[in-house]
Amino acid sequence: MEDNRVIYTEDLTRYFGQQAVVRNLNLAVPRGAVVGLLGLNGAGKTTTLRMLLGMLEPTRGHATVLGKDSRDLTPEDRGRIGFTGEGHFLYDWMSIRDTEKFGRDTFPRWDDRLFQETVDRFGIARLAHVRSLSRGQRAGVSLASTLATAPELLILDDPSLGLDPVSRRALNETLIDFCATRQRSVLLSTHMLDDVERVADRVAIIVDGRLLVNTSLDDLQSRVAIWSVDGTFDPTRAAHVPGLIHSRPLGGRWMLTVADPDAESEAAIARLSATAPQRVNASLEDIVLAYLSRSRAEHSFYAGAN
Amino acid sequence: MWAVLQKELKQTARLLPIGWVIAAIACYLSLPNRQSPVVTMLLPLVGMVSGICAFALGILQAAPDLNASAFAYLHHRAVSRSNIFWAKTGAGAIIYALAFGMPLAATAIWLSAHGLQDYPVRPAQVLPTLEFVVSCFALHSAATLILARRASWPGTRAYPLLGVATAIFMQGVYLKSNGLHGAVFCMPITCCVLAWTLHAARNAWCHLANEPQKVNAFRAGWSVPAYLAVGAVVVMIFIVACIGALVEQRTVASRGYAGADFVDAQTGDVWISYYSRLGEELDLTRTRVVRLARNVDIDTVEPMAGVPPTTKLSPMLPAQHGEGVSFYNSDGFFALDYRSLVYDCRGYVLKYVPIAGGGWRLVSIYDRTGRHSADHLPTAPFARRPNWLWSGRSVFAVDDAIVQEDSDNGKFIKLIDAPPDWVAYAAEETAPTELLIGTGDEVRLYRLSATSNAPAAESAASDVSAASDRELLTAELVRTIRSQHLPKPSVHTAVTRVAMTDVGFTVTGYSYDTQQRFVMRIDNDGNLVEQFEIRNSSSKSATALVMGVLGLMPPVVLEAADLYQMGLAIANGQRPVPLSLVNTGSQAKLTIMAVMLTSVAVAIGITLLLGRRYGLSNRKLAVWVLATCGLGLAGPLALLAIYPAVIIDSCPSCRRPRVVTSNRCDECGADWLAPTQSGIELVDTERRRAASVELIT
Amino acid sequence: MQIQVNTGGNVPLYRQITDQVRQAIAAGQLQVGDAVPSVRQLAKDIVVNPNTVAKAYAELVRDGVLESQQGRGMLVSARKNVYTKAERLRRLDQALDVAISEAITLHFEMDEILQRMQQRLEKVGLSRTS
Known part of the structure; x- marks a missing residue:
């Protein structure tokens, strides 16, 4: 059976000093999927991506990328994986033509047309020098260099950081274009929830080095619900609600975000509240924020309640 | 690879003009001039500059690419890491070769244009420097290795530099004075050092460069850990040398040898002068002479205030060995005497x-x-x-005779026809009076006298020749003593001062084996009257202490030094004396042994402790203990450099601490469990995913 | 047919697409037999992941709103199947909820509302079925 996963990791763990930055991560990316990797700064996103690319040795566990252990990626394998790192690194002393030439000479499947298309989309004059580029244009050249290698798998580390709306739009269009055939996969780490909603069909959320969510967007949205309960509710007792992700006060009421709600959790919420709790629809942003807020909550009262 | 090489060349090319300027200045400064007509500074100056440049180039090439994004940009390509390393190093080598090759070539052209006629120089003099510049490129790899391997700077980070820098420094010292022969001899060493550093740097770049923290150096194969072990040994040697120097400075004998020996012409007794040393102050006013005898310890005997009036002391004559001291600054091509005579090592005097x-x-x-x-x-x-x-420079000790130059036709006239082992002479003003010569089993005393038959009139023209130059000498053999006990200059023995007395021949010398000065007296019939080492108890105990410090050295280094000196002795056709380093008396021998054993024991203790902390298996630990027996205190240092500290976390099963890198807990054998589920994990199962896949197709 | 999606809301994008297709059919902008843009084209036009568009189309096909024809792409199949019965009721309730709450805010009585409602319905040509 052909493996349908372009990336999967088994208990991937990485320590820096005494601290586990990534803990027992089991991430799977199916072929054709666009996965938005979400998490706070320092949650372990970049560390995970670096391990996937074989740029960092896992302390424990394995990562398999395009069927290969990430530690043993050959140059040919690297030619099939496109990567754009944080900050869109390019050599400042090169011109765009030099950058293009350097890419063409170091990737076997380089496609000039793809490079041209992307550069055009970002509205960049090809004769320009890298050091004279704006942040958005730099992102364009960087993406163009990556996409022109015609990769099967694209790994992007926070590509929209610091981009203006026009460049972000161009970035999204580029990505949609890239995965139009639905055979090529993307793993995209970002903080832009709007972009994830548009461009991705799956989300993975890392909190404190742990992967808490890895599912399709609509699965996530259908499985997480928010209850609004009145102000007499005692947040310290909320830990007894099964599947509670996060609770936060909102204008005299408490919003409880719950994963996989069932009768039991509904009953538990009802017990906490003086009046009947109201179920409201959750947007992607609500859900992601609830998960990401746990990072901080876990270190305060929530940890004690566990 | 070519694309990366091209890119590296473009990136590095901007450093080339700087390199040219530096190299050209160094070459220019070492060109000969009126004050120093030889080019002996070429190797030290250009060599030092090239070493610094190679190291800086390595840093400048490696450092920018170690930033995580830059590293990924360069290395995430369809090019192997090894090729990227070679491209970087290749580009570095090309730039380095251009930066130093061209100024050196220009220097060679200059030297050949001015060679011999204007200055004692030859273009071949550039070759040892060139070779040294080539081996300095190893510092480029050392820089790469230092940057690729993470460790703290005050800790073990500089280790890769130490080993190669020491090797290069020693090579430089050797090349500096051994000319073309030295260059040829050093060639294999240069190749080995370069190959090893390149290999180690390549491995470090391929396997360690992207790790933001220190990792087990064995990940990069054998060459990097071996390299680090060498670094540890060098550190240890350096530490021992520093301690030794310190101890020596603090404890050295209170009385020092002032450098002049006297002899009583009637009895043949040797008197030496010494000065009192209080701390580091040299007190010349307290310089005294004391008569030496077998049982006299110059540190304990009360110095006689002056010399008894009945004794007539005359200074012993300094003996000159076959290779004269009157030439200095030799680079293996030319040696300069104190004025304008130059020895060309091809066998000529210019x-x-x-x-x-x-x-x-x-x-x-x-x-x-x-x-x-x-x-x-x-x-x-x-x-x-x-x-x-x-100083008149008309009398020479040449290969097989003492000759004098005939100032008219320049021919050498033989004064004494015997190959000299050493020569000593007494002179009054510029006129020689007595000459002692050691040749084979004989020591001969000649009296020299001038035959004033030279035409004196034409001497005014030359500014060098004085009237005494023009006088031809005659040598009259006064006495000969034949003895089989005569000391001969060798790698074991130096003949320092000699004197012919009424009762025989007296000589003082230095034994390299025992590192002691000795006195030897031979009577007129060639019998050995007495031979004894000059006793100096405080300096002996100081030596013992210094030797003790030597015991801290890695035992392999001491053994290697011993083997080296024995090999040298065999090469010179002499009897090899094992452990001559330690052969300085039982006190020193005991100290060095005690210190060595203690230090090895301590080292093993530290190794065991560190090994536990680094989570080494029992088998590896045993190997390390064995290695520590050879490496001494350098063993734990190497261990420190090679392994990172192990990270310990508590086991999720048994709650006891365990090493995070191993999959199974040593205590309870459990796997690492996934962190406890808190019920909020949302992961689509295979079934769910299959359903959604079906849906969208 | 113009499809526009908004991110950041609590309606998933694929539902926004299905809704808008259904509405376009209901409003007559799309007739039976008309082709809708291909997955690829629509994804590109509205800058949405093609898998999301495909999922929306798949749901519409499952519900019988669209059918896939070899060589012609996605076609509008039958108007009656635009919504399920339950969905139709849910949507009617949703619309009525808005109207009713507004009416109550404006202090209308039930009779007035019903009467008004009836007038409006007759005006667009609907009459009682029984």
Whole structure:
């Protein structure tokens, strides 16, 4: 059976000093999927991506990328994986033509047309020098260099950081274009929830080095619900609600975000509240924020309640 | 790879002009001039500059790419890491070769244009420097290795530099004075050092460079850990040398040898002068002489205030060995005497005169037969460097005789026809009076006298020759003592001072084996009257202490040094003396042994402790203990450099601490469990995913 | 047919697409037999992941709103199947909820509302079925 996963990791763990930055991560990316990797700064996103690319040795566990252990990626394998790192690194002393030439000479499947298309989309004059580029244009050249290698798998580390709306739009269009055939996969780490909603069909959320969510967007949205309960509710007792992700006060009421709600959790919420709790629809942003807020909550009262 | 090489070349090319300027300045400064007509500074100056440049180039090439994004940008390509390393190093080598090759080539052209006629220089003199510059490129790899391997700077980070820098420094010292032969001899060493550093740096770049923290160096194969172990040994040697120097400075004998020996002409007794040393102050006013005898310890005997009036002391004559001290600053091509005579190591003596305008001009060339014109090299080169015996420079100790130059035709006239092992002479003003010569089993005393038959009138023309130059000497054999006990200069023994007395022959010397000065007296019939080491208890105990410090050295280094000196002795056709380093008396021997055993024991203890902390298996630990027996205190240092500290976390099953890198807990054998589920994990199962896949197709 | 999606809301994008297709059919902008843009084209036009568009189309096909024809792409199949019965009721309730709450805010009585409602319905040509 052909493996349908372009990336999967088994208990991937990485320590820096005494601290586990990534803990027992089991991430799977199916072929054709666009996965938005979400998490706070320092949650372990970049560390995970670096391990996937074989740029960092896992302390424990394995990562398999395009069927290969990430530690043993050959140059040919690297030619099939496109990567754009944080900050869109390019050599400042090169011109765009030099950058293009350097890419063409170091990737076997380089496609000039793809490079041209992307550069055009970002509205960049090809004769320009890298050091004279704006942040958005730099992102364009960087993406163009990556996409022109015609990769099967694209790994992007926070590509929209610091981009203006026009460049972000161009970035999204580029990505949609890239995965139009639905055979090529993307793993995209970002903080832009709007972009994830548009461009991705799956989300993975890392909190404190742990992967808490890895599912399709609509699965996530259908499985997480928010209850609004009145102000007499005692947040310290909320830990007894099964599947509670996060609770936060909102204008005299408490919003409880719950994963996989069932009768039991509904009953538990009802017990906490003086009046009947109201179920409201959750947007992607609500859900992601609830998960990401746990990072901080876990270190305060929530940890004690566990 | 070519694309990366091209990119590296473009990126590094901007450093080339800087390199040129630096190299050109270094070459220019070492060109000869009126004050120093030889180019002995070429290797030290250009070599030092090239070493710094190679290291800086390595840093400048490696550092920018170690930033995580830059590293990923360069390395995430369809190019292997190894090729990227070679491209970087290749580009570095090309830039480095251009930066130093061109100025050196220009220097060689300059030297060949001015060679011999204007200055004692030859273009071949550039070759040892060139070779040294080539081996300095190892510092480029060392820089790469330092940056690729993460460790703290005060800790073990600089280790890769130490090993190679020491090797290069020693090579430089050797190349500096051994000319072309040295260059040829060093060639394999250069190749080995370069190959090893390149290999280690390549492995470090491929396997360690992207790790933001220190990792087990064995991940990069064997070459990097082996390299680090060498670094540890060098650190240890350096530490021991520092401690040794410190101890020596603090404890050295209160009385020092002042450098003059006297002899009582009637009895043949040796008197030496010494000064009192209080701390580091040299108190010349308290310089005294004391009579030496077998049982006299110059540190305990009360110095006699002056010399008894009945004794007539005369100074012993300093003995000059075959290779004269009157030439200095030799680079293996040319050696300069204190004025303008130059020994060309091909076996000629060149005579230069200063000319108006600041330069020099070659006026004549000497070979075994005498003086020749400067037009071409004569045909009978000296077998070894001749000695200039008098400042008048007309008497020479050459290969097999003492000769004097006939100032008229330049021919050498033989005064004494015997190959000298050493020569000593007494002179009054510029006129020689007595000459002692050691040749084979004989020591001969000659009396020299001038035969004033030279035409004195034409002497005014030359500014060098004085009237005494023109006098031909005659040598009259006064006495001969034949003895089989005569000391001969060798790698074991030095003959320092000699004297012929009424009762025989007295000599003081230095034994390299025991590192002690000795006195030997031989009577007129050639019998050994007495031979004893000069006793100096405080310096002996100081030596014992210094030797004790030596015991801290890695035992392998001591053993290697021992093997080296024995090999040297065998190579020189002498009897090898094992453990001569430690052969300085039982006290020193005991100290060094005790210190060595203690230090090895301590080292093993530290190794065991560290090994536990680094989570080494019992088998590896055993190997390390074995290695520590050879490496001494350098063993734990190497361990420290090679392994990172192990990260310990509590086991999720048994709650006891366990090493995070191993999959199974040593205590309870459990796997690492996934962190406890808190019920909020949302992961689509295979079934769910299959359903959604079906849906969208 | 113009499809526009908004991110950041609590309606998933694929539902926004299905809704808008259904509405376009209901409003007559799309007739039976008309082709809708291909997955690829629509994804590109509205800058949405093609898998999301495909999922929306798949749901519409499952519900019988669209059918896939070899060589012609996605076609509008039958108007009656635009919504399920339950969905139709849910949507009617949703619309009525808005109207009713507004009416109550404006202090209308039930009779007035019903009467008004009836007038409006007759005006667009609907009459009682029984």
